[in-house]
Amino acid sequence: ETGVTQSPTHLIKTRGQQVTLRCSSQSGHNTVSWYQQALGQGPQFIFQYYREEENGRGNFPPRFSGLQFPNYSSELNVNALELDDSALYLCASSTGQGAISTNEKLFFGSGTQLSVL
Amino acid sequence: AQSVTQLGSHVSVSEGALVLLRCNYSSSVPPYLFWYVQYPNQGLQLLLKYTSAATLVKGINGFEAEFKKSETSFHLTKPSAHMSDAAEYFCAVTGTGGGATNKLIFGTGTLLAVQP
Numbered sequence: 001e002t003g004v005t006q007s008p009t010h011l012i013k014t015r016g017q018q019v020t021l022r023c024s025s026q027s028g029h030n031t032v033s034w035y036q037q038a039l040g041q042g043p044q045f046i047f048q049y050y051r052e053e054e055n056g057r058g059n060f061p062p063r064f065s066g067l068q069f070p071n072y073s074s075e076l077n078v079n080a081l082e083l084d085d086s087a088l089y090l091c092a093s094s095t096g097q098g099a100i101s102t103n104e105k106l107f108f109g110s111g112t113q114l115s116v117l
Numbered sequence: 118a119q120s121v122t123q124l125g126s127h128v129s130v131s132e133g134a135l136v137l138l139r140c141n142y143s144s145s146v147p148p149y150l151f152w153y154v155q156y157p158n159q160g161l162q163l164l165l166k167y168t169s170a171a172t173l174v175k176g177i178n179g180f181e182a183e184f185k186k187s188e189t190s191f192h193l194t195k196p197s198a199h200m201s202d203a204a205e206y207f208c209a210v211t212g213t214g215g216g217a218t219n220k221l222i223f224g225t226g227t228l229l230a231v232q233p
Binding site: 002004031033035040041042043044045048055056058090092098100105106108109110111 | 126149153158159160161162163207209211218219220221222223224225226
């Protein structure tokens, strides 16, 4: 049990639609990161939020956006869905200030499996 | 840029046999290195991490990994495989420099099968 809950667990959308994925972290976890894991691949970093501000972004287009709320929940929004957006989306939270340090541990949720048809 | 390469997308061992999962990294500066395990329909669980202290790192469930700078390797081992070890294993490295240190760069994973 990691204390990180993602919803929904599965989602099916059609190309061009918009989707919102949600993540609920433990109290005190001020940093949340989102990763995309395509089938047969390792997770890829989308972006990170620290205290409700974006704190780093991977090689993903602007149609991927996020929000972090004071209650330790966060959202990943994807606009204009494409077929290649089909993947498992993972949320990871920590108590750190962003940079992965010696003593910091990331807690991953079980993910949302998004299928785009 | 940092990267990791996992040799062997599928590894099969017999129960009780040695588990060896290979990971090589590319980094211009000493990295932090990680091994994660992913069971079906679950998120990632940290097995162990190297953060420039001891080169032999012991993790959970009897796994350990050795950081070898000369070989740029961080292979994961377990002396005796259990059926419950069947899962996908990911090696990861942190980025370096500026905001890159706040992300993990993962390999493509190795699916471990344990035969009875």
